[in-house]
Every structure is written in C-alpha cells, then in structure tokens.
Amino acid sequence: AGLLPARPGAPEGRLATPAALAWRLQRGTLLGWTLAFAPAAVLFGSLADGAAALLGDDASTREILHRLGGEQALTDAFLAAMTGVFGLLAALYAVAAVLRLHAEETGHRAEPLLGHPVGRLRWAAGHLLTALAGPAALLATAACGLALGHGRGLPALLLACLVQLPAVWVLAAAAFTLYAVRPRAAPAGWALVTLCLLIGWVGPVLDLPARAMDLSPFTHVPKLPDPDPHWPPVAVLVAVAAGLLVLGLARLRARDLTT
Numbered sequence: 001a002g003l004l005p006a007r008p009g010a011p012e013g014r015l016a017t018p019a020a021l022a023w024r025l026q027r028g029t030l031l032g033w034t035l036a037f038a039p040a041a042v043l044f045g046s047l048a049d050g051a052a053a054l055l056g057d058d059a060s061t062r063e064i065l066h067r068l069g070g071e072q073a074l075t076d077a078f079l080a081a082m083t084g085v086f087g088l089l090a091a092l093y094a095v096a097a098v099l100r101l102h103a104e105e106t107g108h109r110a111e112p113l114l115g116h117p118v119g120r121l122r123w124a125a126g127h128l129l130t131a132l133a134g135p136a137a138l139l140a141t142a143a144c145g146l147a148l149g150h151g152r153g154l155p156a157l158l159l160a161c162l163v164q165l166p167a168v169w170v171l172a173a174a175a176f177t178l179y180a181v182r183p184r185a186a187p188a189g190w191a192l193v194t195l196c197l198l199i200g201w202v203g204p205v206l207d208l209p210a211r212a213m214d215l216s217p218f219t220h221v222p223k224l225p226d227p228d229p230h231w232p233p234v235a236v237l238v239a240v241a242a243g244l245l246v247l248g249l250a251r252l253r254a255r256d257l258t259t
Contacts, residue, residue, distance in 0.1 A: 022126030025104075026097055030134045033093050034141050037086065041142040044082045045149020048075050079146065080160065080223040086142040087164030087218060088197055090135035094172035095189040097131035102179050102186040105258050120253055128176065128245065135168045160224035166237035167217035171196065173244035180248035183258055 101124060143161040147154040175189025199208070199216040213219050217237055222229035 019126035041145020169241035177248035
C-alpha cells in the first residue's frame, strides 16, 4: 500500500459531448497533417518564381509565354496548380476523418456510447464537424506556407486555397453516405479520391473528354488567381455536399449498427 491514499477522480469527465470526444480522437491526426502541410507549402511557394525559368531560353517557348501574359501568368498558373494539389490532399484527410466513424462502429466502440442518451446523429455530427472543418485548417495552413515561401499577399492565396473546400466537402459527404448506406462500402471513399487524383493529374495528359473530367468536383473549382472566376459551380458543389450529408444522416439513423 502507498503512503498516501488514492484520490478520487473528478466527478465529471472533460469529454462532456460527442463532439468533444470526436475531437479528442481526431486531433492528433489533424495536427500531423498540419505539420506536413506547412513545410510543403513553404517549399512550393519558394519554387513559384522559378517556374518560368524552368522553360529555359528557347525563343519559341518564351514567345508563347509572352502571349499567355508573361512570367507572372506562369507563376499564377503554378500557384493555382499547387492549391489544387493541396485541395486533393485535404480531401484525403477529410475521407480519413469520415471513415473514423466506420472504425468506431466496427471496433464496437460506438455501441457503449450510443447506449447512453447520445443519439446517432449527435455521435456522427462530431466526427463530421472535424471532417469538414479540418480541411479548412489545412488549406489555411497551406495558404500561409505558400505566402511565406513566395512572398505574395496572403489574402489572394487564402482565397485560392479555401475555394477548394466545396470540392473537398463533396468527397467527404460522398464517403459518409457510402458508410451510412452500407458500412462495407465505406472504403470506396478512398476510390473516389483516387479517381479525382487520376482525373486531375493524368486527365489533361491523356486529353480525356470533358464528361470524364467533370466527374471530379475539383474540375468545377475556379482556378484562382483568375481575373474572371466562375462562382456558380461553387454554390452547386456546396448544395451537393449538403444533400449527400442529409441523405447519409437519414440512412444512418434508420439502419442497424454493426454489433
């Protein structure tokens, strides 16, 4: 026996809500992704000004570049491409955060929690909040890193990064709906992100038709900085994500949980 008696624990735990528990489970992963985003963004930002120099001194190439708007146009295109890359990476995080619900259910850790006065929707909402807000934090980190590396104004890069969010939310909502409808189909969320990666990176090289390119929500995101961005598709993406979330929540509430 010890010299000092054991002290009683706190009468109430700190995790008073399902959202607090979800944050406790997910915060380490989000921190790890943030620490990876920051240096990568600084690196890519520092490479932006050298994008035109990579073309070399070929006269014909320089003439094409001049017609496109000069070296600044190529720098803008490089930064727009990088914001798209960070958007796809943020989608990977979002799907991973959503699939934590699947892991909690199949690991039989959700059942004891739902045995108390905690509804399924409140339980799922905590993880969904992290899956939707976490990418915003990651993309804001990317914008700060790009601005630091490139020396360009933060507001423009912040908008260019955050405009990727609706596409990220569509993929997160689709992954959640797959899980809610049929838990065994939950890993298909990774296939959706992989498809978007292939369309974004390989599609232009293979000259895929517009219908194939349109399968990726990132195709419909404005490529900022753009002097004349097209905003209606952004609203459509937000509406699609909201509709998928409502469908998924309704299905999760109705189906039996894995026991």
